[in-house]
Amino acid sequence: MYIYNVTTNIEDTAHGEWLHWMKTVHIPQVLSTGKFLSAKMTKVLVEEESGGHTYSVQYTVPDKETLDRYYEEDASRLREDAMKLFAGKLVSFRTELEVVDEFFVHRNTATHQLFTYGTLQEKEVQMGVFSRVLGGSDDTLHHHRISNDKVAGLYPTIEPTGDSKDHIKGKVYTITEEELKKADFYEGEAYKREVVVLSSGKKAWVYLAR
Structure with missing residues (x-):
């Protein structure tokens, strides 16, 4: 970077x-x-x-x-x-x-789970949005699929289908309240944030197109 x-x-x-x-x-x-x-x-x-x-x-x-x-x-x-x-x-x-390396003070203040399926999984984007690389784990969101319609014709989004066969693989990250606000700003007004239940049983925020 x-x-x-x-x-x-x-x-x-x-x-x-x-x-x-x-x-x-x-x-x-x-x-x-x-x-x-x-x-x-x-x-x-x-x-x-x-x-x-x-x-x-x-x-x-x-x-x-x-x-x-x-x-x-x-x-x-x-x-x-x-x-x-x-x-x-x-x-x-x-x-x-x-940027040669970065070092951060770790604080146990994380209170939110965020499920990502697009650019927020990229380390460069995470550094730009959160000023750190997030540590996450693989997870799956069922009853949803990647939409054929992209935001601004470029950025992927997802849509609920109600079909148990539809699923999206992604990453779930633990982030702070302040970092969640930064994610909102990054995604912008074209996306809305909703709570979903992942296959792991975790409740997490996910961004869908408005």
Whole structure:
């Protein structure tokens, strides 16, 4: 996994406008390219001699090839938008970081079971959504099947059939309340979350198309 880091110093006179634009326009546009898993915006707590405010935005990307495609297909256009709006008022530099390893404090606060059958089983996606790789186990959901209709024409979903012959194999993970909220945000408004009973007897949340 890689991190694409963009550090920007913005002048006081444009600070408020730029910050609002970054949160509501630019960062959502970068994520909408489909190249990145997540974005984190931080403020640098060191006063610059030249004045202004300094921020760092870190975009997580699964591999170098995907980041290179962002440079080729999207970066120039998105940078031009910033320069048109804030020409002469900001200075930015960019850094590529490769994630070598990650370490987390383990806490016994998990309270939910989540059954997955799609992209949430991918380690890169889990890192982007939960900032950790989940430990799960194989399980099966009966009386459901993969739907022929995909969300946005791309993403799989499932549908109940009532037929005992229909079943879906997947993974069940134990996650925290906060992580469940992150999963809701990742799945978006196109999906709804419902409780199902798995073949193991576990009650778990699963995402279905609305």
